[in-house]
Amino acid sequence: MLNNNLVSLKQRILGAYHQLKKTNILANFFNLGSIQVSNILLLLFTIRLITGVVGIAEFGIVMFANRAAQFTGIAINFGTNQSAVRDTAANINDHEKLSGVFYNTIWLRAIIFLIVLLTLLCLHSLPIPYYNTILMATPIVLAEVFNPLCFFIGIEKLKIFNVYNLVFNVIAVLALICFIKGPADANWINFILGSGNVITYVVLLVYLLKRYKLPFRFPGKDEMIVLFKSNFYLTVNNASVNLQQSIIVFALANWGSAYVLGAYTLCDRIIGQCRNLLITLSNAIYPNAVHVYNADKAHWNTYRRKTKYVLAGSFFAGAILLFGLADFIICPILSKQPDPTAVLFLRIMAFVPLISAFNVLNVLDQLLKNNTVYIFRIATVLLLLALILAFTAVRINNYLLTGGFTLVIELAALLMYEYCIKKPAMQHA
Numbered sequence: 369m370l371n372n373n374l375v376s377l378k379q380r381i382l383g384a385y386h387q388l389k390k391t392n393i394l395a396n397f398f399n400l401g402s403i404q405v406s407n408i409l410l411l412l413f414t415i416r417l418i419t420g421v422v423g424i425a426e427f428g429i430v431m432f433a434n435r436a437a438q439f440t441g442i443a444i445n446f447g448t449n450q451s452a453v454r455d456t457a458a459n460i461n462d463h464e465k466l467s468g469v470f471y472n473t474i475w476l477r478a479i480i481f482l483i484v485l486l487t488l489l490c491l492h493s494l495p496i497p498y499y500n501t502i503l504m505a506t507p508i509v510l511a512e513v514f515n516p517l518c519f520f521i522g523i524e525k526l527k528i529f530n531v532y533n534l535v536f537n538v539i540a541v542l543a544l545i546c547f548i549k550g551p552a553d554a555n556w557i558n559f560i561l562g563s564g565n566v567i568t569y570v571v572l573l574v575y576l577l578k579r580y581k582l583p584f585r586f587p588g589k590d591e592m593i594v595l596f597k598s599n600f601y602l603t604v605n606n607a608s609v610n611l612q613q614s615i616i617v618f619a620l621a622n623w624g625s626a627y628v629l630g631a632y633t634l635c636d637r638i639i640g641q642c643r644n645l646l647i648t649l650s651n652a653i654y655p656n657a658v659h660v661y662n663a664d665k666a667h668w669n670t671y672r673r674k675t676k677y678v679l680a681g682s683f684f685a686g687a688i689l690l691f692g693l694a695d696f697i698i699c700p701i702l703s704k705q706p707d708p709t710a711v712l713f714l715r716i717m718a719f720v721p722l723i724s725a726f727n728v729l730n731v732l733d734q735l736l737k738n739n740t741v742y743i744f745r746i747a748t749v750l751l752l753l754a755l756i757l758a759f760t761a762v763r764i765n766n767y768l769l770t771g772g773f774t775l776v777i778e779l780a781a782l783l784m785y786e787y788c789i790k791k792p793a794m795q796h797a
Contacts, residue, residue, distance in 0.1 A: 408641050410534070412701060414541055415637055419630075419703050422551045424710075428630030429498055430557050431637065432621040435614045437505040437558065441512035442610050444481050447602030448473045449518045450735070451595070453654065456522025467582040470519065472595055474573075475587045477513040484509065497621055504555045507562025514569035519576055521651050532572055540564030601740040608747035612754040612781075616773045619758040624765075631710040632770065634702055635717050639774065642686065642721035649679070650728050661736045668736070672729045683725040690718035709767060716771035723778040730785035739788065746784045753780055 419427045452473050459465035485506070492499065520529040543560050547553065576582070617636070620629040653675070661668040690697070694714040699706045734743050754777055761769040 410537055410541060411637065411641060414544070415634065415702050417541070417544060418548070418557060419634070421548050422554045422557075424630035424634060424703060424705075424707065425626035426551050426554045426630070428626055428628075428633045429501055429621070430554050431633035432617055432629065433498060433501040433505040434508065434558050434561075435617045435633075436502050437508035437562070439607070439610050439614055440484055440509045442603065442607045443484060444477050444509060444512040445515070445603075445606070446476055446480060446596070447599030447606060448476065448595075449515070449606075450602055451599055452518035453521045454658075456519050460523055463580055463582060466580060467585055468591065470576070470582055471585050472587045472591055473518070474513065476592060476595055481510060481513050501555050501558070505558035505562060507559055507566055509562075511562055511565035511569055514566060514573055516569055516572045516576060520572070521654070526648075526651065528575070529572060533568055536564050536568035536571075601744050605740070605743050605747040608751045612747075612750050612777050613774060615751075615754045616758040616761065616770065619762040620770075624762045628709065628767075628770065631707055632713055634698070634707075634710050635713040635771075636774075638690070638697065638702075638714065639717050639720050642683070643724060646679075646683075646721065646724055646728050650732060653729075654732065657732055657736060668733075672733055676726060676729045679725040679728065680722065683722045687718045687722045691715050694718070712767060713771040716768070717774060720774045720778055723775065723782055727778070727782045727785055730782070730789055733789055734785065742788045746781065746788070749784065750777060750781055753777065 415427075418430065422430070452469055455469040456466065459469060488503065488506070492503075496502070517529060520526055540561050540563075543564070544557065547560065548557060613636075617629070617633060620632060657668070657671075660671050694711045695706070698710045698714060703710070731743075754773075757769070757773055757776060760766075761773055
């Protein structure tokens with residue numbers, strides 16, 4: 369029985385692989401592979417550099433501010449990282465409409481950024497933990513105004529985006545080496561990294577303007593209202609997803625110790641890079657998935673299942689490597705000193721990308737079906753679960769529960785998305 373199951377699994381994986389070879393998905397992904405590997409190596413070097421200079425505890429505070437900035441960036445982006453992909457791809461040959469997509473997106477983000485900045489400045493008198501560190505991370509939020517990733521996905525020019533991003537990241541790391549000399553300089557880390565992103569994204573936006581000769585235009589009031597309404601659910605969902613992952617960091621910053629915060633965020637950065645790989649693959653799949661789904665919905669279901677097996681197999685191998693090499697990854701790669709707590713966290717969190725790999729095609733399925741209400745409901749339930757779990761883990765100071773926080777959330781997400789996909793079939797049974 370076991371042999372038959374293994375043979376069946378092997379056939380499914382091989383079938384999915386040959387199906388992918390017929391598209392440009394694998395070519396796109398492997399073209400970006402070397403750049404992604406370079407970004408991962410650069411991140412590892414950056415983490416080692418920061419922890420070596422400021423220490424793991426101060427690193428945790430810096431990453432807390434980084435997470436807060438990223439969460440705020442979701443409000444700035446307001447779902448345009450998804451909607452603009454579709455609109456860019458649909459209007460790539462119409463420069464007038466493409467200009468509308470481009471400027472409506474940038475103007476909406478700029479308006480929201482100004483509101484956020486004024487709000488942040490007005491909060492300076494409140495007892496917000498690490499307020500100055502958060503304020504110095506403002507360039508990370510500003511970078512989201514100019515982030516052109518959605519446009520490059522839409523025109524299928526991700527390689528250009530990644531090359532520019534890699535080059536400017538190297539420059540930002542060199543700046544860290546020059547200016548960060550001790551714990552007292554920790555607040556400048558996010559400022560330098562965020563400023564590097566701002567410069568990178570502005571350069572890439574200029575490239576797009578020149579490449580497609582987009583005429584300048586102010587957004588129309590009606591266009592902005594439509595964009596705001598259509599992206600509201602996406603924004604709430606994105607904020608919920610981010611908060612599901614970040615709430616434990618915020619809880620540790622408020623009620624936990626700096627040591628545990630540092631150990632957790634150290635591991636979280638590694639798992640975050642695994643998520644970035646999944647996002648890269650999802651971006652490579654997205655355009656083809658639209659065509660497959662629109663052409664034949666039954667074929668899409670087969671395509672989704674087979675692709676899921678390929679992803680799961682790849683990330684299962686990665687999980688085993690992370691689990692087995694946790695000691696070596698923490699020290700000497702990421703830190704000067706051994707850290708048993710960080711090793712424990714990494715071994716538990718090693719299986720998070722595997723669960724995410726099972727679920728990434730499920731999320732894409734719901735997006736293609738425009739089931740935004742289901743996505744919103746799942747996000748709401750997961751957020752409530754994350755709030756309860758994070759508060760409990762930090763209050764009782766349980767390291768196993770803290771390390772397993774993201775794993776529990778991802779498992780819950782997988783179960784709910786699987787239910788949403790199978791629900792129509794159960795109703796017609």
